[in-house]
Amino acid sequence: MDLEKLREIASQLKIGNFSRHIFLCIGESCCSKEQGELAWRALKDQLKERNLSISTGPSACYRTKVGCLRICMGGPILLVYPEGNWYGGMTADRIPEFIDRQIVQGEPIEEWIFAKNPVERVP
Ligand code: FES
Numbered sequence: 001m002d003l004e005k006l007r008e009i010a011s012q013l014k015i016g017n018f019s020r021h022i023f024l025c026i027g028e029s030c031c032s033k034e035q036g037e038l039a040w041r042a043l044k045d046q047l048k049e050r051n052l053s054i055s056t057g058p059s060a061c062y063r064t065k066v067g068c069l070r071i072c073m074g075g076p077i078l079l080v081y082p083e084g085n086w087y088g089g090m091t092a093d094r095i096p097e098f099i100d101r102q103i104v105q106g107e108p109i110e111e112w113i114f115a116k117n118p119v120e121r122v123p
Contacts, residue, residue, distance in 0.1 A: 017056040020103065023079040024090065027068045030075025035091055039076040040065050042092035046099045059103055074114075083108065084117035 010016070024043055026036025043063060047053040052061050071077050071086075078090040078098070085108050090098065094112065101107045 013062075014054055014056065014060075015062070018060050018062040019058055020061045020083075021081045022061055022063045023066050023069065023081075024063070025066050025069045025071070025075055025077040025079075027066070027072070027075070029068065029072040030077055031091075036076050038092040039078075039090055039095060042095035043078075046095055050099065050104070052099070052103060061103060082119045084119050085113050086115040086117070087112045088114050 069077050074088040076090045078087040101109050
């Protein structure tokens with residue numbers, strides 16, 4: 001393992017500066033392949049367009065596409081930390097509103113959330 005190389009990559013990705021981490025499940029047990037890919041593209045585009053993915057501001061987000069979050073229905077499933085809000089049905093058309101309300105304004109969209117598991121920042 002090349003720890004220095006890993007540190008270099010992490011630095012390039014600005015890991016350590018993010019306020020949120022968004023996981024989007026596009027596994028085929030919870031949505032169609034097309035729905036998942038469209039949602040992922042919308043999430044990437046929205047974060048880039050609003051300068052939320054590489055900025056170091058209070059809303060900066062890291063994003064990760066995953067294959068399963070063990071819910072396996074009603075997807076695409078989206079999970080955002082540190083709030084720990086689990087969203088269902090996050091098709092591409094919902095992504096802009098999610099970015100506006102949850103990420104920019106910090107207001108959860110309760111009607112789309114099916115579970116909560118907030119994580120407190122370790123001092
Ligand atoms: S395939 Fe998406 S939660 Fe399992």
